[in-house]
Amino acid sequence: MIKKNQKLLNFLNAFSDAVLIIISYYASLGIRFEVLDGSAGNPLMDSRFAFVAVVYSIMIVMAYAIAHLYRPKRLKTVGIDNIRVFIINGIGAFALLSFFFLFKLIDVSRLAIFLFWLLSSLFVSVKRTCLYIVLRYYRGKGYNLKHVIVIGNGRLANQYIKAIQANTQLGIRVDGYISAVEKEGMGVPLGSYEELETIIEQGDYDGLIIALEPHEIRFMPMILSIADKEGVHVEMIPFYNDYYPTHPTVETIGDVKLFNLRATPLDNIGNSSMKRVFDLMASAVLIIVTSPLMVLIAIGVKLSSPGPVIFRQERIGKDKKPFKMLKFRSMRMNSDETTGWTTNRDDRRTRFGSFIRKYSLDELPQFFNVFIGQMSLVGPRPEVPFHVSHYKEEIPRYLIRQQVRPGITGWAQVNGLRGDTSIRERVEYDLWYIDNWSFGLDMKIILKTIFGGMVNEEVIG
Numbered sequence: 001m002i003k004k005n006q007k008l009l010n011f012l013n014a015f016s017d018a019v020l021i022i023i024s025y026y027a028s029l030g031i032r033f034e035v036l037d038g039s040a041g042n043p044l045m046d047s048r049f050a051f052v053a054v055v056y057s058i059m060i061v062m063a064y065a066i067a068h069l070y071r072p073k074r075l076k077t078v079g080i081d082n083i084r085v086f087i088i089n090g091i092g093a094f095a096l097l098s099f100f101f102l103f104k105l106i107d108v109s110r111l112a113i114f115l116f117w118l119l120s121s122l123f124v125s126v127k128r129t130c131l132y133i134v135l136r137y138y139r140g141k142g143y144n145l146k147h148v149i150v151i152g153n154g155r156l157a158n159q160y161i162k163a164i165q166a167n168t169q170l171g172i173r174v175d176g177y178i179s180a181v182e183k184e185g186m187g188v189p190l191g192s193y194e195e196l197e198t199i200i201e202q203g204d205y206d207g208l209i210i211a212l213e214p215h216e217i218r219f220m221p222m223i224l225s226i227a228d229k230e231g232v233h234v235e236m237i238p239f240y241n242d243y244y245p246t247h248p249t250v251e252t253i254g255d256v257k258l259f260n261l262r263a264t265p266l267d268n269i270g271n272s273s274m275k276r277v278f279d280l281m282a283s284a285v286l287i288i289v290t291s292p293l294m295v296l297i298a299i300g301v302k303l304s305s306p307g308p309v310i311f312r313q314e315r316i317g318k319d320k321k322p323f324k325m326l327k328f329r330s331m332r333m334n335s336d337e338t339t340g341w342t343t344n345r346d347d348r349r350t351r352f353g354s355f356i357r358k359y360s361l362d363e364l365p366q367f368f369n370v371f372i373g374q375m376s377l378v379g380p381r382p383e384v385p386f387h388v389s390h391y392k393e394e395i396p397r398y399l400i401r402q403q404v405r406p407g408i409t410g411w412a413q414v415n416g417l418r419g420d421t422s423i424r425e426r427v428e429y430d431l432w433y434i435d436n437w438s439f440g441l442d443m444k445i446i447l448k449t450i451f452g453g454m455v456n457e458e459v460i461g
Contacts, residue, residue, distance in 0.1 A: 006072055010070045013070055013128075013131065014061050014064070014065070014070060016127060017057075017060075017061050017064060017124050017127070018054075018057040018058060018060075018061050019057075020120065020123040020124050020127060021053075021056070021057040021060055021061075021120045021123075021124070022053050022054065022057050023123065024116055024119040024120035024123050025053045025056070025057075025116055025120075026053075027115075027119055028112050028113075028115035028116035028118075028119050028120075029112055029116075031115055032109055032111055032112040032115055033109075033112070036111075056092065056096060059092070060088065060089065060092050060120075063088045063091075063092065064084075064085070064088060067084050067088060069081050069084060069085070069128075074139075074146065074170045074171055074172060075170065077132075077440075078128055078129050078132040079438070079440030079441075079443075079444070080438050080439075080440050081128060082125040082128060082129065082440075083439055083440055085121055085124050085125050085128070086121045086125070089117050089120050089121045089124070090117055090121075092117075093113050093114070093116055093117035093120075096113065096116075097110065097113045135171070136169040136170075136171075137169070138171075139168070139169055139170060139171025140168045140169040140171075143171075144171050145171050145172070145173045146171055146172045146173070146206045146207065147173050147175050147204065147205050147206050147207075148172060148173070148174055148175065148205065148206060148207045148208065148209050149174070149175060149176060149177065149178060149190060149199070149200075149203075149205055149207075149208050149209070150174055150176075150177040150178070150186075150187075150209045150211055151177070151178050151179075151193070151196075151208055151209065151210045151211060151212065151223055152177070152178075152179055152210065152211035152212045152213060152216065153177055153179035153180075153181070153182075153183040153186050154211065154212070154213040154216075154239075155213075156211045156213075156237045156239065156241055157177060157179075157186070157209075157211035157237070158185070158186060160174075160209060160211055160237060161174050161177070161186060161187060174187055174209075175188065175190075175203070175205065176188035176189060176190040177189060177190065178190050178191055178192065178193060178195070178196055178199065179192070179193070180192055180193060180216070193216075193219045193222065193223065196222075196223060196226050197226045197229070197230065200226065200227075200230045200232055201230065205232060206232075206233065207232060207233040207234065207235060208223070208227055208232055208233070208234050208235070209235050209236075209237065210223060210234060210235070210236040210237065211236075211237040212239065213239055214239045217239075243261055244259075244261070245259075245260070245261055245262065245263055245264070245435060246435040246436055247263060247264065247265050247435065247436075248260060248261070248263055249263040249267070262400070262403075264403060264404070264434050264435060264437065265435075265436075265437040265438065266403070266404050266434070266437050271437070271439075274439060275376065275439070275442065276373070276376075278377075278439070278442075279370050279371075279376050279377050279405075280370075280371065282370075282377060283367045283368075283370040283371040283377065284371060286367045287367045287368065287371065290364055290367070293361070293364070294328075294364050294365070297328050297356060297361055297362075297364070298328070300352045300356070301328050301329050301330075301352065301353070301356075303352075304350040304351065304352035304353060305332050305350045305353075307329055307332070308329060309328065309329060310326055310327070310328065310329065310365060311326070311327045311328065311329040311330070311331075312324040312325070312326060313325050313327070313384065314384065314385060315382035315383060315384055315385075315406065316382060316383060316384070316385055316388045316402060316406075317374055317375070317382055317402070317405060317406055318402060318403070318404060318405045318406070319402060319403075320388075320399070320402045322385060323369070323374040323375075323382075325366065325369060325374075325375070325382060326365035326366055326368055326369055327362045327363060327365060327366065328356055328361065328362040328364065328365060329353070329362075330349055330350065330352075330353025330354070330356055330357050330362045331349050331350065331353055332349075332350060358455065359454060359455055360454040360455070363408055366408045367408075370408065373405075374405070375405055375406050375407060375408060376404070376405040376406070376407045376408075377407060377408055377409070377442070377446065378407045378408075378409060378410060378411075378442045378445045378446060379404050379405050379406050379407025379410055379433075380401040380404070380406055380407060380410050380412070380426075380430035380433070380434070381406060381407065381410055381412070381413065381426075382406035387423075388402075391423060391427075395423070395424060395427050397427075397431055398427055400431055400434060401427065401430050401431070401434070403434065404434055404437075409445060409446070409449040410429070410430060410433060410445065411429045411430065411432065411433035411441075411445055412425070412426040412429035412430055412433075413449070414445050414448040414449055415429055417429060433445075
């Protein structure tokens with residue numbers, strides 16, 4: 001049943017995208033010529049160009065399909081898909097402009113094309129986000145369910161069942177489990193591994209979740225053979241799940257597959273380049289925009305106590321390379337710069353220093369660290385060498401933080417782990433960020449920082 005529903009939903013999704021693109025085409029022309037210029041008519045509104053709009057919308061929808069935007073994504077968020085919509089529409093808008101120019105069909109307005117890209121991207125993204133929210137709501141109510149069987153009764157099988165039960169909005173229902181022996185707390189026992197083929201034939205299931213324990217791996221060939229024979233979709237939780245990365249990379253040598261257990265999304269040169277380009281452009285703009293404020297803060301620091309305006313402290317960056325992190329000095333000159341923790345009531349602070357720390361204004365010079373490539377806008381906060389040497393011996397995977405550029409703000413910080421907080425918790429959040437990085441996640445962290453993440457619990461005094 002889910003396959004038929006999914007086909008209908010995919011068709012309606014694609015059709016509505018095409019309609020929204022056509023609406024965006026005429027809306028952008030109307031804004032450009034009738035609203036902004038006050039013109040009574042526009043050649044591109046001619047009926048002959050309606051054919052161009054329809055063909056263009058079909059081609060863009062085909063590009064969406066190639067980019068897997070119509071595949072069911074119950075376990076993923078809509079953010080990355082919306083970014084792809086903006087990119088595909090941008091390429092399409094440029095191609096449309098080139099088409100009009102090369103064939104000299106009409107002297108088209110570049111502003112109209114820009115508005116077309118913006119409106120079509122916004123319309124489609126908003127629609128997809130609304131659809132995502134509505135589907136999750138109705139799936140949570142028991143509609144549009146995907147029915148699966150869990151193969152196994154071990155720890156990982158139990159974890160999966162509990163996770164599905166706790167996330168009803170995913171619309172996945174575990175109809176039962178198959179194992180050699182029954183086990184309490186697992187749900188409905190459907191039978192043994194040898195009975196799998198009969199169970200599938202007698203039921204209406206959308207997929208199998210294989211969660212075998214190491215000693216049960218001998219059943220794998222039989223289970224996969226039955227699944228292939230019955231045409232049932234298969235997903236697998238490997239028994240080494242605890243060591244498996246979120247985004248693994250696979251290399252092949254002959255018939256041997258090698259899984260890189262420490263691969264991260266930022267190992268991809270495209271992802272890392274996109275993040276670096278954004279950092280470079282954003283930091284340049286932020287330096288220009290905040291420069292008047294930085295001048296005023298510099299004067300305040302100079303008047304608050306003797307010493308330099310900028311505090312340069314050695315921190316450990318990407319690939320364990322040390323660098324000098326810049327901050328406006330908020331404390332009196334002291335001898336604990338390399339090992340001392342700071343707290344919300346540190347008596348080394350100046351009154352002006354407490355103020356700029358309270359509102360994170362002391363961090364503004366780090367835009368220069370970002371611009372020259374020592375830091376990123378988003379990433380794990382950099383630590384001093386003393387703490388890095390200490391914690392790498394105590395906290396598992398601690399140095400994985402050094403595989404990426406440290407950030408001015410990060411996932412740990414926007415979740416309340418700032419300043420004198422648990423280093424173990426911060427590392428857990430940092431590692432989750434590294435394993436699950438996306439451009440959309442960076443934007444989410446930046447927005448959370450702007451709207452509530454810049455004011456901390458610093459006591460002014």
